[in-house]
Amino acid sequence: MQHNGRQTAGSSRRIGGGGPATGGLPAVRLIPSRGWLLKIAAFAFAWPLFLALVRGSVHNALGLLLACILLYLAGRSIERGSSEEMLNEGRPLAQSPTPWKLIGAAVAGLGASAASFGSGDGVAMSLLYGALVAGTCIFTYGLDPRADHAALESAARKAGIKGRDVIDALEEAHRKVRGIEDAAQGLHSRELKARLDRICRQARTILGQLEQDPRSLSRARRFLVTYLDGTRDVVTKYAAQQRDLAETALSENFRRVLTTIEQVFAEQEEILKQDDKLDLEVQIEVLETQLRREGVH
Secondary structure, three states: OHHHHHHHHHHHOOOOOOOOOOOOOOOOOOOOOOOHHHHHHHHHOHHHHHHHHHHOOHHHHHHHHHHHHHHHHHHHHHHHHHHHHHHOOOOOOOOOOOOHHHHHHHHHHHHHHHHHHHOOOOHHHHHHHHHHHHHHHHHHHOOOOOOOHHHHHHHHHHOOOOHHHHHHHHHHHHHHHHHHHHHHOOOOOHHHHHHHHHHHHHHHHHHHHHHHOHHHHHHHHHHHHHHHHHHHHHHHHHHHHHHHHOOOHHHHHHHHHHHHHHHHHHHHHHHHHOOHHHHHHHHHHHHHHHHHHOOOO
16 A cells, blocks of 8 residues: 555645655646747838938838837737647647637737738738738637537546536636646746746646546645645745845745645645546545454454
8 A cells, every 4th residue: 555655645745844745746838939020021121121211211211110019929929829839739628818829820810911901901901911911920820729518527527527527626726726827927027937837837737637637626626726726825925025034044945835735735746646546445445444443344
């Protein structure tokens, strides 16, 4: 029953506690940069913009300047949406809270319209040109992923669990992870931001495992409630007081807490990878112990 001991130790550790990690960090996938063509297009308008300024054509210059800005922002938006899509690939509940790719396509269309109008085209031709560019972006990069509740509900039914309960639990967990990310944005330390980014990636890996196999939901209850809530709360409080705590012992304590959180999350990931036979083995042993205590076995 060595497996049982390892599982109990991993699942019972509290945030801020000590102890060695039993698992490693999940592999970080390389995300290709998307939307770079739009960024190139933005810089391509720089020379015509310069010429318009030299000629003193204010109308053309304003249109081209607006086009440069909008096309660059469109590229950044599509890049962010594509990155989120890559990170969430294969997840039934993968759904960006903000449709970055759709926003990017719309902004690219506005940029194209501005460039066309600044070049002297009429309103109708400028709008047509913008619509074509927006449609091309959608065709090239696609739309933002939408949550596939049907697939998860089907998997939950097979596991004998209410699909709605699984969806609610996982969506709430994803909101908590986003809360951790939002709190991390307020930190001044790049090191701490990088560590929390890694922790959030670990958390999403675990949630992805639960989406693929809802049967493991019961084994992750403490992670979904205690660990995520504790991480979000401690990061939020530290971010609010970081100026006062920067040179104090609490600052080092916060770093140690982050180390423990990484260990706990890695252990939780390993627990979910364990074979279901382990659960049966543990349940049988517990039942046998209880029967002996009651004099039945």
